[in-house]
Amino acid sequence: MDWPWRQNPWFETVAEAQRRARRRLPRSVYAALVAGSERGVTVDDNVAAFAELGFAPHVVGQPPKRDLAVEVLGQRLSMPVLISPTGVQAVHPEAEVAVARAAANRGVAMGLSSFASKPLEEVVAANPQTFFQVYWVGGRDAIARRLDRAKRAGVAGVIVTLDWSFAVGRDWGSPWIPEKLDLQAMVKLAPEVLARPRWLAEWLRHGQLPDLTVPNMAEPGEPAPTFFGAYGQWMQTPPPTWDDVRWLVETWEGPLLLKGVVRVDDAKRARDCGVRAISVSNHGGNNLDGTPATIRALPAVADAVGDDVEVLLDGGIRRGGDVVKALCLGAKAVLIGRAALWGLAANGQAGVENVLDLLRSGIESTLMGLGRASVKELERRDVLVPPGFTRALGADDQPSGA
Numbered sequence: 303m304d305w306p307w308r309q310n311p312w313f314e315t316v317a318e319a320q321r322r323a324r325r326r327l328p329r330s331v332y333a334a335l336v337a338g339s340e341r342g343v344t345v346d347d348n349v350a351a352f353a354e355l356g357f358a359p360h361v362v363g364q365p366p367k368r369d370l371a372v373e374v375l376g377q378r379l380s381m382p383v384l385i386s387p388t389g390v391q392a393v394h395p396e397a398e399v400a401v402a403r404a405a406a407n408r409g410v411a412m413g414l415s416s417f418a419s420k421p422l423e424e425v426v427a428a429n430p431q432t433f434f435q436v437y438w439v440g441g442r443d444a445i446a447r448r449l450d451r452a453k454r455a456g457v458a459g460v461i462v463t464l465d466w467s468f469a470v471g472r473d474w475g476s477p478w479i480p481e482k483l484d485l486q487a488m489v490k491l492a493p494e495v496l497a498r499p500r501w502l503a504e505w506l507r508h509g510q511l512p513d514l515t516v517p518n519m520a521e522p523g524e525p526a527p528t529f530f531g532a533y534g535q536w537m538q539t540p541p542p543t544w545d546d547v548r549w550l551v552e553t554w555e556g557p558l559l560l561k562g563v564v565r566v567d568d569a570k571r572a573r574d575c576g577v578r579a580i581s582v583s584n585h586g587g588n589n590l591d592g593t594p595a596t597i598r599a600l601p602a603v604a605d606a607v608g609d610d611v612e613v614l615l616d617g618g619i620r621r622g623g624d625v626v627k628a629l630c631l632g633a634k635a636v637l638i639g640r641a642a643l644w645g646l647a648a649n650g651q652a653g654v655e656n657v658l659d660l661l662r663s664g665i666e667s668t669l670m671g672l673g674r675a676s677v678k679e680l681e682r683r684d685v686l687v688p689p690g691f692t693r694a695l696g697a698d699d700q701p702s703g704a
C-alpha cells in the first residue's frame with residue numbers, strides 16, 4: 303500500500319537529491335561527499351561557471367527525434383555521460399555495485415575508484431562497461447599487479463588519475479573518519495548515526511556495517527588494506543613522470559583515460575605519450591584550490607588536441623543542460639561525481655537511475671530547444687560564452703587568463 307504521507311522517492315532535480323542526501327546521511331558521511339579543499343574556490347567555480355553560459359534557442363522547426371548515443375573509449379553509450387570514480391565509503395551498503403547496476407540499466411559506463419568499497423570483479427559483473435581507476439600508488443610493480451587484476455576481471459579500460467596533490471584542510475571543516483569501525487569509533491559516531499535511523503536501518507537490513515577497507519588496493523593473496531593504510535603508501539610514493547605515463551599506456555595496451563588534465567601543454571604531452579583520451583578535471587575541486595572551473599579550461603584543451611584525443615570533462619555537472627554546454631565547448635562526453643553520489647544516498651540504485659534519467663531528459667529538452675537532432679550536431683555557437691569566460695591554461699600564446 304502506498305501511504306499518503308510517504309515521500310515520493312522520485313526527485314526532480316539533482317539539487318533535491320542532494321537535500322535528501324543531507325537529511326539521510328550521518329553528518330560525517332555527508333561532509334565526505336561535499337568534500338572540496340581549502341577556501342572552496344574551485345569546487346564552487348565548477349558549478350557556478352555553468353550558470354554563466356547561456357543558450358540561444360529556436361522557436362519553430364525542431365527535429366521530432368533526438369539521438370543521444372555516443373562512442374567513447376571504444377564503448378557505445380546511450381548518452382554522453384559516464385560515472386566518475388569516487389572513493390567514498392559508507393554512503394549505501396550496495397555502494398558501487400548499485401551505481402554500476404544503475405549505469406548498466408541506463409546504458410552508461412561506470413568508473414570504479416581504487417579507493418572504492420567493492421571489489422572490481424563484483425562491479426564488472428554488474429556492468430561490463432566498467433573502467434577501473436588507478437592512482438600512482440606504490441610504483442610500477444605494484445601498479446602493474448593492479449592493472450593485471452583489472453585485465454583479468456575484464457574491465458573495459460582504465461582511468462588514470464594523476465592530479466592529486468594531498469591538499470589538507472577545508473575552511474568549513476573536515477569530517478572525522480575512523481581507520482576502522484571498532485568499538486571506540488562506534489561510540490564516537492553513535493550520536494550522528496542514531497540521528498539518521500533510516501541510514502542505519504538500511505545497513506542493518508543488509509546485515510552489515512561499513513568496513514572502511516579498500517579491496518581494490520589489496521596485494522594478491524593479502525587482505526584489503528584500510529583506506530588510511532593505502533593512503534599512507536600513496537603519500538610515500540614518488541610522483542609519476544611523463545615516462546611513467548608512457549609506461550602506463552604501453553603496459554595497459556587497451557583504452558586508457560588520463561584524468562586531471564587542465565593545461566594545454568599537459569594535454570599535448572599526454573598525447574605525445576600515446577594517451578588517446580583525457581578528462582579535463584580538477585578532481586571536483588578537491589585538489590589544488592584556485593584551479594579554474596573545468597568548463598573554463600575545456601575549449602583551449604579541446605582546440606589543441608581534440609582531433610587526436612577524445613576530450614571529456616568532469617566537474618560541476620548537475621543537469622542535462624550542463625552536459626550540452628560541455629559538448630558545445632568541445633567535450634565528447636562528461637563524467638559525473640557528486641550527482642551520482644547524491645542519487646545513491648537519496649535512494650540507492652533507483653536514485654542513481656533517477657539522476658541519469660534527469661540528465662537524459664535535460665539533454666533531450668536542451669537539444670530540442672537548440673533545434674539539434676543529435677548530440678553530435680552541437681556547436682560552439684549554440685552557447686553564449688561571456689567575454690573573459692575561458693582560461694587557456696598552459697597555452698604558448700596565453701600564459702594565463704584571456
Ligand SMILES: Cc1cc2nc3c(=O)[nH]c(=O)nc-3n(C[C@H](O)[C@H](O)[C@H](O)COP(=O)(O)O)c2cc1C
Nearest residue numbers: 335386387388389415463585586617618638639640
Ligand atoms: C567524495 C569524492 C571522492 C572522489 N574520489 C575520487 C577517486 O577516488 N578517484 C578519482 O579519480 N576521482 C575521485 N573524485 C573526483 C571525481 O571522480 C570527479 O572528478 C569529480 O567528482 C567531478 O566533479 P563533480 O563531483 O562536481 O561531478 C572524487 C570526488 C568526490 C566528490
